[in-house]
Amino acid sequence: MTSETMTVEDVRTSEPSRVRDYVALTKPRISVMVLATVAAAGYLAAMVGPVSPWDVLHACLGTLLIAASGSALNQAIERWLDARMSRTSNRPLPSNRLSLNEVVTFGTICFCVGTVYLWTTLGTLSAALGVGTWVLYVWIYTPMKTRTWTNTIVGAVAGAMPVLIGWYATGAPTHAWIVSVFLLLFLWQFPHFMAIAWLYRKEYAEGGMKMLPVVDPSGYWSGIEAVVTAVALVPVVAIPAWLLDGPVRWVYLVIALVLTGLYLSASWRFLLERSETTARRLLRVSLLHLPFTLLAMILATLFSYSLPS
Structure with a gap:
């Protein structure tokens, strides 16, 4: 009975911990900054034409999901590197709080949902920009970090692209x-x-x-x-x-x-x-x-x- 009680309690206490680990995968501070830049770009688009607040909201939500995917898959790719560094060794994957399969599944779902969401609510351009940002960050910038110091150039492009999603989501022209x-x-x-x-x-x-x-x-x-x-x-x-x-x-x-x-x-x-x-x-x-x-x-x-x- 005691053993069963402990098991139930362990499950109860582990669930909030797992939620925190999944949130940690998204790198919340970076996600907040991404949201702020998308929203700012959407607001500034109103300076050149009418803007629907719903379009800006859709851009924020879709971009947030794609950013979460990028952060999670980045950690999946760099799990061995993260384990070597004290600054990152306590992340969910190198500390074995989440499995590689869980992290990859989470990242894949966020990417698919985010892409489909941008496509259905805002159209092809916004979805393409989201996918482009994701590809640059996950499949180009991340591998480059172990190969050349010029990785920061690609990383900076990927980091600036969310503002394009926020701007073009409103239908505003290049300005x-x-x-x-x-x-x-x-x-x-x-x-x-x-x-x-x-x-x-x-x-x-x-x-x-x-x-x-x-x-x-x-x-x-x-x-x-x-x-x-x-x-x-x-x-x-x-x-x-x-x-x-x-x-x-x-x-x-x-x-x-x-x-x-x-x-x-x-x-x-x-x-x-x-x-x-x-x-x-x-x-x-x-x-x-x-x-x-x-x-x-x-x-x-x-x-x-x-x-x-």
């Missing part, structure tokens, strides 16, 4: 707004990636991942990449100022340039002194730069009384 947001997302990732890769360079090396700080232990080229891409962000964040009207354009421009200036400053300090302190500072600034730049962009549109098409 300077989406070009600027895509470039913002693409370039922002490089200093962010370099900070993380530098902080965990020893673990990446143990896991066999050829990140730039692993290939170049001095960190010099990691710093160069961070600075060059941060400099490239300056004209990119300025583009929306010319799409806005009235005094608010100058308010936005000042805010965007200050935020990007701080990002560039943190990148420059990292280049001059490659240390844990400067890398962590760069990482913190990166996590502030993107959301506040997008927020400034969105708030500026609320106060701008006319926008060119």
Whole structure:
């Protein structure tokens, strides 16, 4: 009787734990950021034409499912590498809390449901963009991580593509707004990636991942990449100022340039002194730069009384 009671209790207590493990497979913090960028792109699409909130919601839900699939299958492919690194060894798969079959099944279901959902609610283009993002992330970026330091370029493209789903889900035409947001997302990732890769360079090396700080232990080229891409962000964040009207354009421009200036400053300090302190500072600034730049962009549109098409 005691044995049976223990078994029932074990089952009861294990279910919430398994749910948490499945949630962990989706990398929730990354998923939240993806949702935010999709929603922001959908909102900004209203600047060039009518937008249905339902289309934006459909884009968010479908993209969330595909992102969850990508994260899960990424962990399935990298399970042996994750097991070697203390930062990732406690993930559900390397810690044996979930089996490979469970993770692959979960990832496959999320991908299929997400793709069909985007296709039936928004059409072929949105579904194709979702599939393209998934292929880039799972089948190109993930294998490249153990082969070449240029993997971050492909990873940055995949990371920026969800904004295209959010934009084109509304039926909006290609416009300077989406070009600027895509470039913002693409370039922002490089200093962010370099900070993380530098902080965990020893673990990446143990896991066999050829990140730039692993290939170049001095960190010099990691710093160069961070600075060059941060400099490239300056004209990119300025583009929306010319799409806005009235005094608010100058308010936005000042805010965007200050935020990007701080990002560039943190990148420059990292280049001059490659240390844990400067890398962590760069990482913190990166996590502030993107959301506040997008927020400034969105708030500026609320106060701008006319926008060119």
